[in-house]
Amino acid sequence: MTRRLGSTVQLLGPAAAIAAVGFVATLVSRANEIYFLNALVSVAIVVAIYVFVGNSGVLSFGQISFVAVGAFAAGVLTVPLESKVGVLPDLFPFLRDHTVGSATSLALAAAVGGVLALVVGLPLMRLSGLAAGIATFAVLEIVHNLLREWTKIGPGATTLSLVPETTGALQATLGALLVVVVAFAYQRSRLGRLLRATREDPAAAQAVGVGIHAQRLWAFTLSGVLCGFAGGLYVHMLGSITTEQVYLELTFITLAMLVVGGLTSLWGAVLGALAVSGLDSVLGKAEEGSFGPDLPTGSRLVVVGALMALVLILRPSGLTGGRELSLRRRPA
Amino acid sequence: MNVLAVVDAQTLVDAVGLGAVYALMAVGIGLVFGVLRLVNFAYGQLVMAGAYTLAFTSTWPVAGSIAACFAVVIALSLLMERAVFRPLRTSSPAVMLVTTFAVAFLLQSVALIVDVRDDTIGEPASSVAPLNQAISLAGVDVRKVTLVAVGVAIVALGLLALLLGRTTIGLQMRAAAADFRTARLLGVRADRVIAFAVVLSGILAAAVAVILTVQNPLVSPDFALKDTIVVLVGVVVGGIDRLWTATLGGFAIGFATGVINGALPTEQTVFLPSAVFALVILVLILRPAGLFARGRGALVERV
Amino acid sequence: MSDARILELDGVEVRHGSVAAVRDLDLHLLEGEIVGLIGPNGAGKSTTLHAIMGVLAPRAGEIRLKGRPLRAGRPEDVARAGIALVPEGRRIFGDLSVEENLRLGLAARRGGDGGSALDAVYELFPILAASRGRQAGALSGGQQQQLAIGRALVASPDVLLLDEPSLGLAPTVVDVVFAALAAIRERGVSVLLVEQRAQRTVAFADRTYVLGNGELRMILTPADADDTERMIAAYLS
Numbered sequence: 001m002t003r004r005l006g007s008t009v010q011l012l013g014p015a016a017a018i019a020a021v022g023f024v025a026t027l028v029s030r031a032n033e034i035y036f037l038n039a040l041v042s043v044a045i046v047v048a049i050y051v052f053v054g055n056s057g058v059l060s061f062g063q064i065s066f067v068a069v070g071a072f073a074a075g076v077l078t079v080p081l082e083s084k085v086g087v088l089p090d091l092f093p094f095l096r097d098h099t100v101g102s103a104t105s106l107a108l109a110a111a112v113g114g115v116l117a118l119v120v121g122l123p124l125m126r127l128s129g130l131a132a133g134i135a136t137f138a139v140l141e142i143v144h145n146l147l148r149e150w151t152k153i154g155p156g157a158t159t160l161s162l163v164p165e166t167t168g169a170l171q172a173t174l175g176a177l178l179v180v181v182v183a184f185a186y187q188r189s190r191l192g193r194l195l196r197a198t199r200e201d202p203a204a205a206q207a208v209g210v211g212i213h214a215q216r217l218w219a220f221t222l223s224g225v226l227c228g229f230a231g232g233l234y235v236h237m238l239g240s241i242t243t244e245q246v247y248l249e250l251t252f253i254t255l256a257m258l259v260v261g262g263l264t265s266l267w268g269a270v271l272g273a274l275a276v277s278g279l280d281s282v283l284g285k286a287e288e289g290s291f292g293p294d295l296p297t298g299s300r301l302v303v304v305g306a307l308m309a310l311v312l313i314l315r316p317s318g319l320t321g322g323r324e325l326s327l328r329r330r331p332a
Numbered sequence: 333m334n335v336l337a338v339v340d341a342q343t344l345v346d347a348v349g350l351g352a353v354y355a356l357m358a359v360g361i362g363l364v365f366g367v368l369r370l371v372n373f374a375y376g377q378l379v380m381a382g383a384y385t386l387a388f389t390s391t392w393p394v395a396g397s398i399a400a401c402f403a404v405v406i407a408l409s410l411l412m413e414r415a416v417f418r419p420l421r422t423s424s425p426a427v428m429l430v431t432t433f434a435v436a437f438l439l440q441s442v443a444l445i446v447d448v449r450d451d452t453i454g455e456p457a458s459s460v461a462p463l464n465q466a467i468s469l470a471g472v473d474v475r476k477v478t479l480v481a482v483g484v485a486i487v488a489l490g491l492l493a494l495l496l497g498r499t500t501i502g503l504q505m506r507a508a509a510a511d512f513r514t515a516r517l518l519g520v521r522a523d524r525v526i527a528f529a530v531v532l533s534g535i536l537a538a539a540v541a542v543i544l545t546v547q548n549p550l551v552s553p554d555f556a557l558k559d560t561i562v563v564l565v566g567v568v569v570g571g572i573d574r575l576w577t578a579t580l581g582g583f584a585i586g587f588a589t590g591v592i593n594g595a596l597p598t599e600q601t602v603f604l605p606s607a608v609f610a611l612v613i614l615v616l617i618l619r620p621a622g623l624f625a626r627g628r629g630a631l632v633e634r635v
Numbered sequence: 636m637s638d639a640r641i642l643e644l645d646g647v648e649v650r651h652g653s654v655a656a657v658r659d660l661d662l663h664l665l666e667g668e669i670v671g672l673i674g675p676n677g678a679g680k681s682t683t684l685h686a687i688m689g690v691l692a693p694r695a696g697e698i699r700l701k702g703r704p705l706r707a708g709r710p711e712d713v714a715r716a717g718i719a720l721v722p723e724g725r726r727i728f729g730d731l732s733v734e735e736n737l738r739l740g741l742a743a744r745r746g747g748d749g750g751s752a753l754d755a756v757y758e759l760f761p762i763l764a765a766s767r768g769r770q771a772g773a774l775s776g777g778q779q780q781q782l783a784i785g786r787a788l789v790a791s792p793d794v795l796l797l798d799e800p801s802l803g804l805a806p807t808v809v810d811v812v813f814a815a816l817a818a819i820r821e822r823g824v825s826v827l828l829v830e831q832r833a834q835r836t837v838a839f840a841d842r843t844y845v846l847g848n849g850e851l852r853m854i855l856t857p858a859d860a861d862d863t864e865r866m867i868a869a870y871l872s
Contacts, residue, residue, distance in 0.1 A: 135617075297449065513690075
C-alpha cells in the first residue's frame, strides 16, 4: 500500500509541477506565455534525453539531433500545401505534395526520431564513457550538416517558416505530461529496471545475463521517439525554425537542465528543466532590459554555464541528489 | 584522378600550414588528456581568449601584443586547471567532458559580453596582420604566416620531444600519462605535473591564437570553435591515448581539410563534415585506440 | 635507538563504503625490522598498505611515521616522507626503459646523490644493470619484480612496504626476492611484507601479524613457523 502510494507520488509530483506551469501559462499575457510554453517543451526534451542518459548512465551529446529531425519532419509536413512549392521547391515530391495536420505530424516526428535513433544506436551502443560522448557528438554534427545542406528534405540553411503554431498551453502541457508518463512507465518496467541495473554495476548485470547492448538500444530508441515528439512540439510552438536552433546551444542548455536537476531521476529532469528554463527566461528578459538596466547580451549563457559547471563540480548528483520525489524525509 | 590534378603547389603549401596549426592544437589537447584523462572541450576558447587579447592590444607594439596574448592564455589555462580540472580529478571522463563543454559555453558568452560593448560583433586585430603578406618562393606565393606556422610547429614539437625525453619533469609526465596512481605512489607530485602539462598546453594555445589571428584578423566569440571540433576529431581518429598519434591525427585532418577545401569547389564539399564525422564513429567502433595506434586498446576510463 | 618505533598504526579503521575492511588495527615497525603481514584473501592486508600510503583515508585512528602523523589523500607526500611501496602486480611502466623506471623512483628521494642510488640498486640486482636500456615491459616477471623493488629503493626510504612480491614467481626467483629483502634490512631499512606464503614469511620475518576479517588475530614469531597447528589456527580463527 505504501509502496503504491510512494510510486504514485513519484509520478504525480512531476505531473503536478507540469500542470501548474501549464495553468499559469493560461493566466499570463500573450507576450509572456511563450516563456511558460518554452519551459513545458524543455521538460519534454529533457525528460526524453533523461530516458537514455539518466537510465543508462551513458553520456550523449546526440539526442538533440533527434529533436532536430522531429522538428523538421513535423515542420515540413505541416507547411500549407499552397505555400510549399514556393518556399520549399527542392523537396522530394512525397514531402512536397503532402501536408498533414499537427497531431499527425507529432506522431510522424516521433516515428522519424525513433527510427533514426535505432539506426544510429545499433553500432553506437557498444560504446561508453568518453568514446560514447564523442561518437554521439559526431551524430549531432552529421545530422546538423545534413539538415543544413540537403534541401530535398528541408529548407537547408534558410528559415523554415509558415509552420502552424498549434502548440498552445494545453498542447504543451499534455505533450510534456505524455513524455513524463512514458518515461515513468519505462523506468518502472522490467526493461527499465534492467537498464538501471547495468548503470549501477555493468559487470554484475552482464554476469546475470543482462545484455547491456540491447538494453541501451531500447532506451536510446525510446529516447529518440520522445525527442522526435518533443521536437514536433517545439516547432509548432515556434512557427519557424532554423537548424542552428536545434544544435549546439540547445544541446548545452538541455544538458545543463538535466545536470542541474540531477541526472539519475525523472524528478531531477523535470525540476531541472523548469528551474533552468525559468532562470533562462528571466535572464533573457533582463537582457532585453525588462527589469531596468539592460543586462549585456550573453549574460544568460554565462549564468547557465557557470551554474552547470558549479553543480557538476560541487554536487554532481544535482539539486535532487538524483532521487525521485518522496513523501518520507530522507535519511540524513 | 581529377581531384589530384587540381591540387597545385599553392594548395599544398596552405594545407601543410593548416596541418601544422592543427598539430599544435592536438598536442595541447593531448598533453592535458595524458595526465588528466580529460578531453578539454574548452581548448578552443583558450585560443579565442588569446585572439581577443591580440585584438584589444592592437595599438601596442607587435611584440608586446603577442606577449600579452601568451600571458592571458597561460593565466586562463592555470585558472581553468585550478577552478575546474582539479575538483573534477576523481570524476569520470564523461563528467569531465560535459563540464568542459559548459566551460566552453561560459567563456564564449563572456567573450560575447565583452565584444558587444561597442554594439558590433567582432573585433579587428590589426597589429599582427602584416604577417599575412605573401612572399614568392620558387614561383609559389607563400604567406609569411604559413612559414611561421610550420616553423613554430617544428620547433615546438622538437622542444617538446626533448623535454619529455630528456628531463625529469618530462619523464614524470610520461609516467603520469601511463599510470598516474603508481606515479604518485613513487613520489611524483600530481599538482606539479598537471600544472606543467596545463601550462605547456596553454603556451601552444597562445601560439595557435597568434597564427590563427593573422590568418583571420576579425575575432569573434566563436573564434577557433570549428577548428577545435575538427582537431578533436583528428585527435580521436589518430589516437588520443598517445601524444604522437594524437599529433599525427591533428596534422592529418588539417592537411586533408586544406587539400579538399582548396581542390574542390564549395558546392562539392558541403557534406564533407558528415563524411568526416562518420569516419570518427567508424574509428571509435572499429579501432577505439585510433587509426595510428598499435593494437586495439580502448578509449576507456582508467582507475 | 634500535627499539624506536619508526612506523606505527594506532587503532586504525578503514572502510570501503559501509564495509569495514580494517578494524581497530595496532601495528608497528622498529628500525631495521622485517615485519610480516599475512592472512586470507580479503583480510585487509592490501587495505592496510593503502591506508599507510594515504591512498585510503582511515575512518578512525592514526598512522605515524617517526612519531609524526601522516595525512591521507596525497600518496606523493607519504612517499616523500620516507615510505616506499612495491605495489601488488609490480606496476612497472612497460613503455619506459629500466633506467627510466628507476629514475622515477628518485622523485621521492630527499636530497643526496641520485646516481649513486641507482648504482646501489644495480649492485643489488645485477640483472637490471645488464638491461638498463631495455623496455621494462620486455622483462620477465621476476626481473620486473626486482625492478619494482629497486625503483622503491632508489628513494632511500626508511620504510619499505611490499604487497605480495612473490605472487606468480618461480620458486628460484622467490629466493632471489627474499634474499634481496635480507640485504635491504642490512642497510637499515624497515620492511613490512604482505605475503600469501605464510610459513615462509613467519620464518623469515622478525614478527608476523596475522589479519583475519579486518582484525588482528595474533602475532607470530619465527619459532611458530614449524608449529603447524598454530599456523592453521591463525588462518581459521
